[in-house]
Amino acid sequence: MENVKHQRMTRQRRIVLEEVRRLDNHPTADEVYRAVRAHLPKISLGTVYRNLDVLSESGAIGKVETLGSQYRFDGNTEDHFHVRCVECGRIDDLEAVDVRVPEALVEEVSEYQFVGYRLEFVGVCPACRERRPQHE
Amino acid sequence: MENVKHQRMTRQRRIVLEEVRRLDNHPTADEVYRAVRAHLPKISLGTVYRNLDVLSESGAIGKVETLGSQYRFDGNTEDHFHVRCVECGRIDDLEAVDVRVPEALVEEVSEYQFVGYRLEFVGVCPACRERRPQHE
DNA sequence: CTAACTGCAAAAGCTTTGCTTTTCA
DNA sequence: TGAAAAGCAAAGCTTTTGCAGTTAG
Numbered sequence: 001m002e003n004v005k006h007q008r009m010t011r012q013r014r015i016v017l018e019e020v021r022r023l024d025n026h027p028t029a030d031e032v033y034r035a036v037r038a039h040l041p042k043i044s045l046g047t048v049y050r051n052l053d054v055l056s057e058s059g060a061i062g063k064v065e066t067l068g069s070q071y072r073f074d075g076n077t078e079d080h081f082h083v084r085c086v087e088c089g090r091i092d093d094l095e096a097v098d099v100r101v102p103e104a105l106v107e108e109v110s111e112y113q114f115v116g117y118r119l120e121f122v123g124v125c126p127a128c129r130e131r132r133p134q135h136e
Numbered sequence: 137m138e139n140v141k142h143q144r145m146t147r148q149r150r151i152v153l154e155e156v157r158r159l160d161n162h163p164t165a166d167e168v169y170r171a172v173r174a175h176l177p178k179i180s181l182g183t184v185y186r187n188l189d190v191l192s193e194s195g196a197i198g199k200v201e202t203l204g205s206q207y208r209f210d211g212n213t214e215d216h217f218h219v220r221c222v223e224c225g226r227i228d229d230l231e232a233v234d235v236r237v238p239e240a241l242v243e244e245v246s247e248y249q250f251v252g253y254r255l256e257f258v259g260v261c262p263a264c265r266e267r268r269p270q271h272e
Numbered sequence: 273c274t275a276a277c278t279g280c281a282a283a284a285g286c287t288t289t290g291c292t293t294t295t296c297a
Numbered sequence: 298t299g300a301a302a303a304g305c306a307a308a309g310c311t312t313t314t315g316c317a318g319t320t321a322g
Binding site: 067069083085086092094095097099101102105106109110111112113114115116117118119120121122123124125126129 | 201205219221222228230231233235237238241242243245246247248249250251252253254255256257258259260261262265
């Protein structure tokens with residue numbers, strides 16, 4: 001069935017992609033928007049959303065579903081975990097972490113068919129630790 | 137310092153609490169609202185939100201931060217994991233699962249001070265499996 | 273050429289908030 | 298009786314969508 005939609009590499013899409021890849025801080029849609037406007041001052045927020053959608057759908061970028069009310073995007077498409085700072089919401093990659101969650105468990109203790117799991121670490125980032133030395 | 141705020145057990149708050157405990161499906165704020173209105177037809181959505189906030193802040197109920205755009209609430213305040221259905225968004229408890237994520241790892245591979253982690257399982261619930269037998 | 277995409281603005285979905293009145297303790 | 302909470306409605310914030318005009322291929 002040839003119902004695949006052709007996609008074009010427009011200037012807008014290319015720059016959205018470039019900026020998500022360049023920004024290393026897992027930007028929100030709005031942060032991408034602001035970064036892209038430095039190159040394309042007339043781009044609209046709707047276009048940024050649509051492109052973030054297309055790009056993450058196609059796997060060119062990652063869509064990080066984390067706590068909070070906003071999506072975040074990720075230029076690093078390799079499989080990896082994230083740490084989120086409880087204080088400021090910053091998100092960083094955890095490259096070397098190798099966690100193995102027992103998949104069989106889910107089907108043993110529930111009626112669900114296992115599909116996957118989402119694991120996110122929570123911590124205090126260096127900047128926030130400095131701000132509150134003992135982190136009481 | 138005596139800046140602790142007194143809290144009152146109003147009729148509204150009590151019924152919100154009762155309904156969250158009674159509903160076993162991790163209801164959204166709106167689902168709680170609809171359930172509570174069966175007892176208090178005049179309650180406002182804002183009051184439900186404020187009470188869900190107070191109750192989860194105090195630990196009387198759980199606030200499930202999951203994928204998607206809505207918060208969900210949980211009458212079960214014991215430590216446990218959740219499975220979320222990819223198809224319909226339903227959330228269930230996984231009582232017996234015992235997963236141990238290596239906490240030290242985070243501080244070894246990053247500058248973050250470890251605080252915790254969030255783990256959520258993803259699967260296909262019985263109802264949705266039936267709807268799509270092979271789940272292709 | 274034309275399907276895909278953009279810009280703009282309006283709408284949608286969920287949650288929060290301001291204000292006045294009511295109520296719990 | 299006074300601080301806390303309710304009710305109502307408006308505002309807020311992020312994301313989505315409709316539509317007319319533009320553009321990549």
